[in-house]
Amino acid sequence: MTKYQNQTRMLAAVDCIIFGFDGQSLKILLIHRGIDPEKGKWSLMGGFIEPDESPEHAATRILKSLTGLEGVYLEQLFTFGKPLRDPIERTLSIAFFALIDIHRYEKQISDEYHPDWFPLNKVPRLIFDHNEMVKMAKDKLRYKAALHPLLFELLPKKFTLPQLQSLYESVYDTGFDKRNFSRKVLSTRLLVKQEDKDKGSSKKGAYYYKLNAKKYKANFQAFLNIIPNAHLL
Amino acid sequence: MTKYQNQTRMLAAVDCIIFGFDGQSLKILLIHRGIDPEKGKWSLMGGFIEPDESPEHAATRILKSLTGLEGVYLEQLFTFGKPLRDPIERTLSIAFFALIDIHRYEKQISDEYHPDWFPLNKVPRLIFDHNEMVKMAKDKLRYKAALHPLLFELLPKKFTLPQLQSLYESVYDTGFDKRNFSRKVLSTRLLVKQEDKDKGSSKKGAYYYKLNAKKYKANFQAFLNIIPNAHLL
DNA sequence: CTCACAAGTGTTAATTTGACACGAATTGCC
């Protein structure tokens, strides 16, 4: 059959907003753009979609090429398509956001791009509409994490309640009462207490927990209410 | 500056999942596809993105060409991009969902496509991946309407509480207690009671309400809890 | 051994939720 006539073909790219948490603050991974235009400027990691791959496949590929990681949380965010968003040539960009355990990230995988982590409130000026993408990703992360057990993706397999609370406090830029926090988190029955403790941040040590993987998958849609007054956010 | 080298350009389309509510059931508007392949089969309304327009602009244009309506609720849903989703040629499709007041829709605007409304549980086999798009749109509508005052977009400017409840019951395919329903809806302070009544469905008549437009815009992010046990849906 | 520090835990009052039933208004019919 013949092709569609008289229609415009355009480039299609993906861009990834990659979140990580180092124990202190929520960060995103940026690179120095490798090609013109705007070569050398800070940019989200991205790339063009290949002829035989889906957008999701492209995002997975690009994420792996930068971080070396597979099997990370990846979600389609939004498609950016203003005609002039890329000054060289009309390009659609499908933005994805990814949540990775920052400790699994190995910098040397991706030296080619000189990547670096930036705290969310210190993101530099980025190329094209990438700052807009970052803002949308941040908003969506906040929105979704208030309702679903999402932030676990940013932690190692074993983590403590204080670490988890610290992560939530970073994401929402506020403090929570630890008694209420632990009661709510544990009431989901999603966490399994381990026998060993993390002594990294206190002499007493804090018990490790792991996700109950089965319940996690089955209950992902379960509405959490970790965030008091989430409707005010 | 020169164009990007050695990259694949592809077609980019938008497809619209158009919801309407006729007082009985939630419906979507489908058309008979006008071009090959699959000419004559049922399809979502869609079209290619023009060189000088954004995806949102294309969706607005296409929606108007089918329904004659402007200013309707339109939201980007998801971008579908499997390499073979359109057998003729690689085409990305950015799906949008729209909520319209079905009573403002005038069939004659769009006779060219022989459009028709289908209840959501009687949607026929559609071309390409359009059934998948419809499912995603329906899921998202349910999800979002449980948290945000969204369904008002499907009703006329003046509506009654029984009408509103009937709409919610259609969307969630269940019944609600009208005392609790009205208490919750009215507690949002989003509705303004009118002096006149709709006598269309009872002898006593039901008071009309209008949206408080200012509060509606300001509080769209406000989490509703109209749906008891929304987490079970 | 004691000091310093973070971890871990329980109670209460206020609010929110869901379950539940009857009187009011109007029309059409006899």
Next chain:
DNA sequence: GGCAATTCGTGTCAAATTAACACTTGTGAG
């Protein structure tokens, strides 16, 4: 003209959930 039928509109109560709040425990360092 009254009565039957229909839908609208409203309030209470018990249970569950939420937010606010402070002290004891464990351990390593000095």
